[in-house]
Amino acid sequence: MITNTTATTTSPHKPLSAHFTQGLLAHVIRYQRCRACTHAQTLARYACQRCGAEQLVWHDASGLATVRAKTVVSRAPSDDFRALAPYTLVIVELDEGPRLMGHADADVQIGQRVNAGFFEHQGRVLLRFEPIS
Numbered sequence: 001m002i003t004n005t006t007a008t009t010t011s012p013h014k015p016l017s018a019h020f021t022q023g024l025l026a027h028v029i030r031y032q033r034c035r036a037c038t039h040a041q042t043l044a045r046y047a048c049q050r051c052g053a054e055q056l057v058w059h060d061a062s063g064l065a066t067v068r069a070k071t072v073v074s075r076a077p078s079d080d081f082r083a084l085a086p087y088t089l090v091i092v093e094l095d096e097g098p099r100l101m102g103h104a105d106a107d108v109q110i111g112q113r114v115n116a117g118f119f120e121h122q123g124r125v126l127l128r129f130e131p132i133s
C-alpha cells in the first residue's frame with residue numbers, strides 16, 4: 001500500500017552536490033571538511049577522501065585561491081559551451097586547501113593569486129577566477 005510518508009521525509013534523493021551548487025547560486029564556494037582529520041574537499045562525498053570518516057561538515061570558502069594548472073579549451077565539449085569557446089579553464093587551490101576547476105582569463109598564470117567570481121551561462125552559475133592585483 002502506498003502512503004504519503006515518503007513525501008514528508010527529508011529528501012533522500014537530493015543530490016549530494018546540492019550544497020555546492022546552491023552555494024554557487026548564492027555566489028559562495030562551499031567545501032566539506034572532515035571532523036576527524038581536518039582534510040578539506042570540494043567534490044561532495046559521503047566520506048573523507050583521506051581517512052574515510054563520515055563526519056563531514058560544509059563550510060564557505062573565502063574565494064581566495066592560487067592557480068595550479070591551466071588549459072585552453074578550443075573545442076567545446078557540448079552545445080552549451082560552444083558560444084564560450086575558446087575559453088581558459090584553471091585548476092585552483094583554495095586557501096582552505098581543496099582544489100577545483102573554473103574559468104579564467106586567457107592570460108592567467110600558474111602560481112597567480114586569484115579571487116572567485118561568478119557568472120551565469122545557460123541557466124547555470126559558473127566560476128571565473130580573477131587575478132588579485
Ligand SMILES: [Zn+2]
Nearest residue numbers: 034037048051
Ligand atoms: Zn578525514
